[in-house]
Amino acid sequence: MVLEKGYLVLSTGDALEGKWLGASSSVEGEMVFNTAMTGYQEVMTDPSYAGQIVTMTYPLIGNYGINDIDFESGEPALSGLIISSPCYKPDHYQANSSIREIVDKFHIPTLYDIDTRALTRIIRENGEVYGKFSMSKEDKPKKAKVDAKIVDQVSVKKMIRLRTSSNQSHLTEFSKAHVVLVDFGYKHSIRHALMELGCDVTIVPYNTSVEVIKGLEPDGIVLSNGPGDPKDLDYLKHSIKKLTELYPTLGICLGHQLVAIAHGGETTRLPYGHRGSNHPVKDLTTGKVWITTQNHGYVVDMDSIDEQEWQISHINVNDRSVEGLMHREKPILTVQFHPEAHPGPIDTHLIFQDFFNRLVRKGEKQHA
Numbered sequence: 001m002v003l004e005k006g007y008l009v010l011s012t013g014d015a016l017e018g019k020w021l022g023a024s025s026s027v028e029g030e031m032v033f034n035t036a037m038t039g040y041q042e043v044m045t046d047p048s049y050a051g052q053i054v055t056m057t058y059p060l061i062g063n064y065g066i067n068d069i070d071f072e073s074g075e076p077a078l079s080g081l082i083i084s085s086p087c088y089k090p091d092h093y094q095a096n097s098s099i100r101e102i103v104d105k106f107h108i109p110t111l112y113d114i115d116t117r118a119l120t121r122i123i124r125e126n127g128e129v130y131g132k133f134s135m136s137k138e139d140k141p142k143k144a145k146v147d148a149k150i151v152d153q154v155s156v157k158k159m160i161r162l163r164t165s166s167n168q169s170h171l172t173e174f175s176k177a178h179v180v181l182v183d184f185g186y187k188h189s190i191r192h193a194l195m196e197l198g199c200d201v202t203i204v205p206y207n208t209s210v211e212v213i214k215g216l217e218p219d220g221i222v223l224s225n226g227p228g229d230p231k232d233l234d235y236l237k238h239s240i241k242k243l244t245e246l247y248p249t250l251g252i253c254l255g256h257q258l259v260a261i262a263h264g265g266e267t268t269r270l271p272y273g274h275r276g277s278n279h280p281v282k283d284l285t286t287g288k289v290w291i292t293t294q295n296h297g298y299v300v301d302m303d304s305i306d307e308q309e310w311q312i313s314h315i316n317v318n319d320r321s322v323e324g325l326m327h328r329e330k331p332i333l334t335v336q337f338h339p340e341a342h343p344g345p346i347d348t349h350l351i352f353q354d355f356f357n358r359l360v361r362k363g364e365k366q367h368a
């Protein structure tokens with residue numbers, strides 16, 4: 001028998017009726033919403049959504065299908081998905097499966113025919129909301145927070161060495177740049193962006209020691225995005241600080257928050273997060289505003305930044321929150337938004353170029 005009706009029950013006491021897209025489920029998670037009009041495949045496979053039930057505010061999901069090239073990880077990590085109107089017959093030259101097939105293949109708990117506008121209002125008004133999928137509207141979510149060890153579930157277990165075939169490297173006179181990507185739940189687009197610039201990339205588990213990383217002889221370090229509350233990784237602050245002292249460093253999203261914490265900064269929770277692909281960010285060094293992709297619920301507290309040591313390089317135009325930091329002396333750059341984009345505009349790819357130029361400068365110095 002196919003069980004059609006399902007409920008999303010919330011910690012606010014609300015219950016929304018929908019239908020199961022695949023199998024029924026009793027999954028729980030933190031409720032978040034993403035406002036991007038396209039990019040559902042990348043959102044579904046971004047490991048930063050682990051532990052969360054993602055509501056797509058754009059009503060029609062699935063119309064251009066699922067392809068082989070836009071996966072941001074091997075397997076979707078999100079706890080659940082909420083859709084208003086799924087499209088079962090995709091129309092796109094790259095599509096090779098439908099949203100329904102992918103939901104079945106990866107067992108993604110999904111409810112559709114949910115009033116996503118009403119749900120988004122509930123999340124916006126209450127901030128921290130937890131949800132549970134259920135067969136009964138009387139049910140209640142039990143979980144109070146995303147698991148403190150969530151990064152452990154998405155980070156690689158073993159080191160992965162990738163060699164670029166790009167000969168675009170400006171380092172060819174010396175050697176290619178070698179970047180160690182510390183994986184807190186990295187998106188594949190980060191690795192692609194680095195390799196396209198001519199970097200060899202070694203992906204290491206998030207808790208790899210400084211000694212092991214030193215042994216890899218990197219030219220620079222990238223600290224990736226990832227799920228959960230950055231404060232749960234407070235115990236890594238000494239090794240992260242050490243890495244930033246030893247190597248040119250780029251921190252992305254969770255990586256940015258962890259660099260701030262490692263240098264004495266604090267993080268707080270945003271009222272309801274920034275998740276979408278049109279968040280305006282001002283680059284304070286040039287005065288330019290970029291349209292950026294974002295996916296975060298926490299933010300670095302501006303007052304906790306030592307401005308003698310750090311320059312606040314980017315701020316969010318909507319709420320003035322910190323979007324980027326730059327060390328005044330050392331080659332350390334961090335951004336709260338996603339320069340790799342996917343989904344969303346690639347305008348801020350130049351952040352990777354900026355990081356890469358710092359590796360080049362270091363290489364030139366060493367070989368001078």
Ligand SMILES: NC(=O)CC[C@H](N)C(=O)O
Nearest residue numbers: 225226253254296297298
């Ligand atoms: N995409 C990310 O890296 C998210 C960072 C962190 N989990 C947050 O929600 O703020």
